[in-house]
Amino acid sequence: MEAKAKNYKAKKRNTRFLVYAILTIMSIIWLFPIVWIVLTSFRSEGGAFVPYIMPKDFTLNNYKILLTDATGNFPFVRWFLNTFVVATFSCLLSTFITIAMAYALSRLRFKMRRPILKIALVLNMFPGFMSMIAVYYILKALDLTQSLVALVLIYSAGAALGFYVAKGFFDTIPMALDESAMIDGANKWQIFTKITLPLSKPIIVYTALMAFMGPWMDFIFAKIIMGDDVKDYTVAIGLYSMMSKTTANSLFMSFTAGCVLIAIPITLLFIYMQKYYVEGITSGSVK
């Protein structure tokens, strides 16, 4: 009996050791590209490709080139501010829109509710680019192309169909809560603002987080809308434009420096808000 227990313990220790080993190896694989990019951003010698990983000389020069922008073709600071402005406004607008749609479709009962849910499901299945060119011409008719307002409009208008995750969350709040408030004489506006919203912090934070991060990461819409208007680029297309064939080699280290500067705040924000992210995706998809 005792031998068996000992054997069991030893087995457990072995599995634990194995798990640590696997996790360590995987962590190295997962961190390798990230470490490489950080190292490259401090590398002073060579171009895009060097046959080693560790830089021979470290320098801050790549960051300086990026932030001072002597050539005037790659105004990184300006791109950063553009993206920040677009992200902030899109975040406010689309959070409002998403929460309003999700709340109405989850908690309120009206005639068009089921049809709207079905139509939204169908509309979401069309690939986004299909409408890209048409959206471009609509914005052109409104004289809005190549402007940051156009980007805010596009990101927020799309939010109205991305309500499914938030709706999933609202569905989980018991209806009895609304009913008891109604008996106490509250109207629907009061129920929404005084009862549901305070209970919905995780989903509001999740929605806002996603909406704020969208513009930092979106690439293709920004590229189509902005065309060649370099000074109004967002960081994503700006940094991508640094990787064009003629500049890729000379600007590669500055490009990685830009990546580091973008990735750090986004990553910190994300890690800090991780809890809400998990609650968001699980509440939306898990029944």
Place this chain on the structure above:
Amino acid sequence: MFKKSYGEQHITYRELFKKGDLATKLSFIIMGSANFANKQFVKGCIFLAVEVGFFAWFIQNGIHALGMLQTLGTKKQGLHYDANLGIDVLQKGDNSMLLLLFGIAAILLCVVMIVMYIVNLRSTRHIYEVKAAGEPVATFKQDMSSLLNERFHMTLMTIPLLGVLFFTILPLLYMISIAFTNYDHVHLPPKNLFTWVGFSNFGNVITGDMASTFFPVLSWTLIWAVFATVTCFFFGVILALLINTKGIKFKKMWRTIFVLTIAVPQFISLLVMHNLLNDAGPINALLKNWGVISTSIPFLTDPTLAKISIIVVNMWIGIPTTMLISTGIIQNLDQEQIEAAEMDGANKLQIFKSITFPQILFVMMPSLIQQFIGNINNFNVIFLLTGGGPSNSNYYGAGSTDLLVTWLYNLTVNTMDYNLASVIGILIFILSAVFSLWAYTHTNSYKEG
């Protein structure tokens, strides 16, 4: 609150017209009349303004816009002989693309107008019924407060739905119509006009010239979507289980390491991967230095290897997401059941196979379906990692690793075959819709959602 609603039994509009007083009858022609007659001035003004505005627009632009839909323009831009002047003059010409866009916008505006007209009639009927029941007609103030109560959904949804109408539905209708025209690189307005051609584009893609590109790209898209979804799901669950193994320390730290790849914007991580895997990139250099290989591995330049690289890189991006979701599920699993199985002598693999995995699979089914459809439309991974390359001379406008969506992108941006692009878009939609419908009828958890 518990007032009897008039919603259940309405009189028909025909009856309303017969029985109603003059103001009611007038409402059928002049919107808002009944509201004015019953002192709902603000409402009446809104209805009237909508009607006046609509007809002003309709006479000025609407008729023309709708009429032009039929031909999509007849006057080409270019030099035309002017009989009065006796010389050739530059004629501005029509622009089929704008004509089509305005035509569709005009149809949508007419639909909005019809909806407003019905709303107007319903309001008239409501007034009639309220008065027939001997109750006072709602004042403006009461109307406004109903927007925060019985009609709260209107307050919440009007603006978002208008956004959807003009930034999603209008563009989609436009692009769907393009699929039935010959808008390609030889019919670019305003220099050349395009016109309706019916279903011939669909024939071209499915059986004609494009079929030799379409079917290979379609099959790669499906293979990619299946592999990407399955690998990320399977290894994500295993990773989550590993981190949640009893007795493993620093759980939070492990999770954070993997979460980093979700947090780093994709355009950065994918462009970096593109560089890492380059023929002259660090990974090849490293392997050469170690003496493992003598010539570079063509990670992204050999068609087959590029496909494998894409799936592997996608695992690097996707596994952490699955890990996060399944961590939540694993923590809620019934521990007693697992312990009981352990007591009975089941080993880890058996527990995983018959207890843990099926439960996780059941809960994650809806999100898996979403991921599958998302992968069919996964633009970023392909565009930023390989750009569709390596190029393939057998394909029209597509490379070996292009998915249907990236091919669609190439067809619009590079070769300007808008008609083919929108046919592809419609086919992608049909693919996604068929798959979701199938899933909808085959999974229980999806039905409840």
